[in-house]
Amino acid sequence: MYDWPEARGEIDAQWARLREAIRRKGIEAPEKLVRVNGDLPPVPGGIRGSAGKVIAPDPATLPADELDFQGLWLHPALLFGQTCWGPMELGLASHVQVIGQPSYDAVEGGQGELYSSAIVMPADGGQSVASPADGSASIPLDLIRGKRLAFNNPDSMSGLLGLTRDLDAMGESLDIFASQIQSGGHRSSIVAIAEGRADVAAIDCESWALAKRFEPAARHVKVVGWTRRRKGLPFITARATPPETVAALREAIAGLE
Structure with missing residues (x-):
């Protein structure tokens, strides 16, 4: 959520450290972060919720060089992402799992989570x-x-x-x-x-x-x-992510602190 163009080298470095920590847990983690709709795997017929209703369009039908955040957050293949508690309170929470919270100790106005x-x-x-x-x-x-x-x-x-x-x-x-x-x-x-x-x-x-x-x-x-x-911007994963994978993701994050 803080992926400013000027800071992308830093964000990529952060992901590289987390990616390797996740892989050491035996989980396949993608080499690069998703930054545009074109990076997302297609979901023919659209993304569906637990009741079978379409809750977001197939990313392949959206402008490839833009990024639809709802489509990213709701994607069934989401392994690791970050959102805001605003969308979470407005319905996103029922479709994802919270992995953890980042620390804001390094910036004025922040303290821990x-x-x-x-x-x-x-x-x-x-x-x-x-x-x-x-x-x-x-x-x-x-x-x-x-x-x-x-x-x-x-x-x-x-x-x-x-x-x-x-x-x-x-x-x-x-x-x-x-x-x-x-x-x-x-x-x-x-x-x-x-x-x-x-x-x-x-x-x-x-x-x-x-x-x-x-x-x-x-x-x-x-x-x-x-x-x-x-509470700051939470890290999330798809609702369908298995419990053992969620536990491993949490361990990977904690190991980097």
Whole structure:
């Protein structure tokens, strides 16, 4: 889920280490990661759920150079992938198995399996706000009220659902914003703010760390608050993956920590 083009060498190296750990458990793991629909095995007639109903199209019928995340997550051959708790809560959980959680210790806003989102707005020369040590929400209502919100996707925990829940806990709602635009990605939300098309966005801490490294637009925004820490993006496998394989995958992940 953090497979930015500039970081793909690092992601490939991470997969290589995990792939070898999985293979040492006697499980056949693919040489390369799936990055586009064309990398996925075809499923004639479409991907079906446990009740036999089609829940996603055959990847072979989709644009080969794009990636349909639902098709990837729901694919019956999925050995190892990563998703968000937003889609999981909205129905994906019944079709997959959770293998484990990554650690967010290396980035500000993260602690162990927990992560939070940086609330960013245009830079005005002031300092960014540090992540609360206790992981509580720190949302500047006075700054964001009446502003234009950019969010990545409606099912994103880090970009919208978590912010919504934190506002609810404060007696507020998304109505605090003058308008909302769907950007399609955290990186695009940052660019929208830098270009003046939006005023505020919630960016998960790992994506914010990547943006500071690779996205020039990040120099034109700053952190004004943080959402509450929540469970980070889980690693998943297909519902049909055998229990012994699931156990081996968990052991492989744990052995790399």
